[in-house]
Amino acid sequence: QGSGLLAQVLKSDPMTVASASLSAILLLHGCLQVQSLAQGSGLLFVGSGGCDGCDAGCKEGPKVDEQLVRAMAVDRHGNAHEESDFSVRVLGMPAWLTTRQMKGQPQCLWVVLADKDIIVPVGFDGGRPIVGLPSGTGGSAPVFAGVTSNGQVLLVANYHGPDNANTSKGAGVASFRIQQDCSLVLADTKAHSGTSIDPIRQRGAHVHSFVPARGGLAYACDLGQDLIFTYAVSADGKLTELHRAHAEPGSGPRHLVEHPTAPFVFVISEMGESVTSWRQKSDGSLQLLDTVYLKKRGPVTGICNDGSKAAEIAILPDGSAIFATNRGGENVVHVIEVQGDGVLKLSQTVQAPAYPRGMMLAFDGSLLLVAGESKTELAAYSVGERGHLTPTGFNPSWLPPHPVSLALLEDAPQAQRVLIS
Numbered sequence: 001q002g003s004g005l006l007a008q009v010l011k012s013d014p015m016t017v018a019s020a021s022l023s024a025i026l027l028l029h030g031c032l033q034v035q036s037l038a039q040g041s042g043l044l045f046v047g048s049g050g051c052d053g054c055d056a057g058c059k060e061g062p063k064v065d066e067q068l069v070r071a072m073a074v075d076r077h078g079n080a081h082e083e084s085d086f087s088v089r090v091l092g093m094p095a096w097l098t099t100r101q102m103k104g105q106p107q108c109l110w111v112v113l114a115d116k117d118i119i120v121p122v123g124f125d126g127g128r129p130i131v132g133l134p135s136g137t138g139g140s141a142p143v144f145a146g147v148t149s150n151g152q153v154l155l156v157a158n159y160h161g162p163d164n165a166n167t168s169k170g171a172g173v174a175s176f177r178i179q180q181d182c183s184l185v186l187a188d189t190k191a192h193s194g195t196s197i198d199p200i201r202q203r204g205a206h207v208h209s210f211v212p213a214r215g216g217l218a219y220a221c222d223l224g225q226d227l228i229f230t231y232a233v234s235a236d237g238k239l240t241e242l243h244r245a246h247a248e249p250g251s252g253p254r255h256l257v258e259h260p261t262a263p264f265v266f267v268i269s270e271m272g273e274s275v276t277s278w279r280q281k282s283d284g285s286l287q288l289l290d291t292v293y294l295k296k297r298g299p300v301t302g303i304c305n306d307g308s309k310a311a312e313i314a315i316l317p318d319g320s321a322i323f324a325t326n327r328g329g330e331n332v333v334h335v336i337e338v339q340g341d342g343v344l345k346l347s348q349t350v351q352a353p354a355y356p357r358g359m360m361l362a363f364d365g366s367l368l369l370v371a372g373e374s375k376t377e378l379a380a381y382s383v384g385e386r387g388h389l390t391p392t393g394f395n396p397s398w399l400p401p402h403p404v405s406l407a408l409l410e411d412a413p414q415a416q417r418v419l420i421s
Helices: 002-010 014-018 022-028
Strands: 032-036 041-048 068-075 080-082 094-100 108-113 118-123 142-147 153-158 172-178 184-191 207-212 217-222 227-233 239-246 253-258 264-269 274-280 286-293 308-315 321-328 332-338 344-351 356-362 367-372 377-383 389-391 403-410 416-420
Touching: 041 094, 094 142, 108 142, 108 403, 118 142, 142 207, 153 207, 153 217, 172 207, 172 227, 184 239, 217 253, 227 253, 239 286, 253 308, 264 308, 274 308, 274 332, 286 344, 308 356, 321 356, 332 356, 344 389, 367 403
Parallel strands: 094 403, 207 253, 356 403
Antiparallel strands: 032 416, 041 068, 041 403, 068 080, 094 108, 108 118, 142 153, 153 172, 172 184, 207 217, 217 227, 227 239, 253 264, 264 274, 274 286, 308 321, 321 332, 332 344, 356 367, 367 377, 377 389
């Protein structure tokens, strides 16, 4: 009965859905109970992205399994155990997960459903988890979400698929004001439109990330246009475009991280299989500093990029090293040291699960988690000085098929486990 009700909700107008009462959604999940996590551990949520269209050896799992955001308890040493009762079922593909974990503010989890153009909020009001009604994303195929530094605004990237689309309809960025119960109110949208040189993958805009940064700024990586947009984000979520930085033609900028203290950002480009460093200037514009190629360069052709493409990027809390994944032809994690002037130095390459699309740092940068989309794997690496990686041997069997999205709620008592009865 609950699944049928949620199916009706998803057919509703997204903006109407966004304003509906959160209490109604409790009927979908029965009775909820709460159990605190052990000190020093966290609750890891893992979502599926299905098979990558370029992975010929990948076999799709049942939709019912791919639409379950699985949960497990994990500690800073990479030890974990299944917590299947805490998983959250959604009627869509949870291609991105993100959380808010800020002192003095309620913890939230948001599940981005790329195939439904919606975001499902999960709140933890008063220690009682509440799965909320979804909000439309103001565009199509959302693939990324992040919380601004004040904890009040959620930024969303609308990719607009498929990869070979020949229009930009639905591509752009959006902002949402975060309510006390983790529900969302649309604040602003900005459409992206344009092309670049690749005749297959860049016939329209494809916004792959919209990353909050210091000083009320945010950066949007547009793979389809080879552009990095700088936006100003007001306290109430209004967006103002400030600048556009031009990436290497045909490189396809995908994701971005900001240095925690120095005026640098770092961009991983999917098609060019590279990481670039950029200086942040006082007016919000970006100046290219350095480029590291993750794979020996060759011609980039076809929708599958000759079978190899870059995926995710993460940075240590002290800014000393970056981690970047390559998938397909080479399934690896690269460790890249960051010099004081923003120059990059490739220092280590380790084997990763096949198609390592999802990756995140946990527990103050002491643990790196990497999701293998192709064969349903999750690897963990202990992180040493300047990012040196050592595999822990961790690879749980209790995963959704083809995991790509990861989010962690750390440490009790604020982080709570959801028991669905």
